[in-house]
Amino acid sequence: MIEDAIEDVRRFSEENGLHEMQILLLFSGGKDSSLALYLLKEAGLNVSALTFFHRWSWRETLNWAMGFTRRLGVEHFLVDITDGLLREAVGRKGPVCINCKRVMLWNAKWFALNGGFDIIAKGDNANDKIIGALLDQCKGDIRLCGLPKIGVPIFRPLIMYTAEEVEGLAREAGIKPYRMYEHARRRQWREGCxxxxxxxxxxxxxxxxxxxxxxxxxxxxxxxxxxxxxxxxxxxxxxxxxxxxxxxxxxxxxxxxxxxxxxx
Structure with a gap:
């Protein structure tokens, strides 16, 4: 199954000219983004990882993420967004995640543009799709969305896979992210902050x-x-x-x- 997934990414990338582009993957160190990074690397794409962290991030998961990118031989950028998160979140009502995602997307866009990256990749799976959300308004194949509002095309290699399928693929690839054993706000196991x-x-x-x-x-x-x-x-x-x-x-x-x- 993992070989089929790698071949699917390779074939899609060739059809859309992604092999000639520099890809920046938003990498949290969780199962989804780790699998997405693994697939892009194994498919022969020019991919780098970008991880945002702040003063309250789990250091254990960050350390695991850094070790994972070293094993893959992937360039890994770390960006501290503490100041931006404080500006956006303090004084507002929760959940903080909404403000944090805004800070991360803004930083990712400008990091990509200033760093010479052509594509931003994300680890969204099929369970992450929300009707009416910005990325689900793109025309054609939803794996690759060129949205003027964002300014950089978004590549989502896992968007056709369910969370259960992603779990199986990650297991087959030997990807075992560090768990903090959080409860998480959603039913799916969403750790990280x-x-x-x-x-x-x-x-x-x-x-x-x-x-x-x-x-x-x-x-x-x-x-x-x-x-x-x-x-x-x-x-x-x-x-x-x-x-x-x-x-x-x-x-x-x-x-x-x-x-x-x-x-x-």
């Missing part, structure tokens, strides 16, 4: 961002040890968990209690 757990009716502050990082980092250590998925919303301190037993929840409550009232 503790700021997604700031309560939606709260106005974002740097102190709240720090709290979201600290409490979720401690809880993630428990979740990883217990092999469950768990996170904590702040400042409500609601524990959200899949497959937690009573003992695990008691341990989580002990961790959370240390943070209530500014204890840590």
């Amino acid at each position: 503790p700021l997604q757990y700031i309560d939606e009716d709260e106005r974002v502050t740097p102190e709240l961002m720090d709290l979201a990082y600290r409490v979720n980092y401690e809880v993630s250590r428990l979740a990883r040890r217990r092999k469950v998925r768990m996170s904590v919303r702040v400042p409500s301190f609601e524990i959200i968990c899949w497959n937690c037993d009573d003992e695990t929840l008691r341990e989580a409550e002990e961790i959370v209690s240390r943070f209530k009232g500014g204890g840590e």
Whole structure:
């Protein structure tokens, strides 16, 4: 199956002249973007990776991502967006993800234009499609969208694969991203940033961002040890968990209690 996927990317790229272009892939270090990077590299494309991080990003997943690109022999750019995220998020109500994505897309566009890249690639899969979204308004094959509003064509090599198919392809390719065992805001396992757990009716502050990082980092250590998925919303301190037993929840409550009232 993985060989078929590589051949599909190679054939599509030849038909659309992508082999002659420089491609910049937005690389989070998660399963989807890792598989997309693997396929583009194996298909013989000229691809580089771009990873955005900020003060509250998980360092463990960033370290894994850097090791993955080294193994593939792919040029990897790291960009700190802390200042831009603070400008966009502080004072607004959550979720922070909306503001963060705006900052990342803006930076990706200008990084590509100034760096001489012809194409921006993303790891979106078929489950990420939202009717009416900008990238789903493109004409023709939705894998490659040339949208004037963005200014750089967008290549989505996984958009025809479901999340389940992506999981199988990543497993076959031996791609095992580092897991923080977060609960995630969506049903799909979407890790990457503790700021997604700031309560939606709260106005974002740097102190709240720090709290979201600290409490979720401690809880993630428990979740990883217990092999469950768990996170904590702040400042409500609601524990959200899949497959937690009573003992695990008691341990989580002990961790959370240390943070209530500014204890840590």
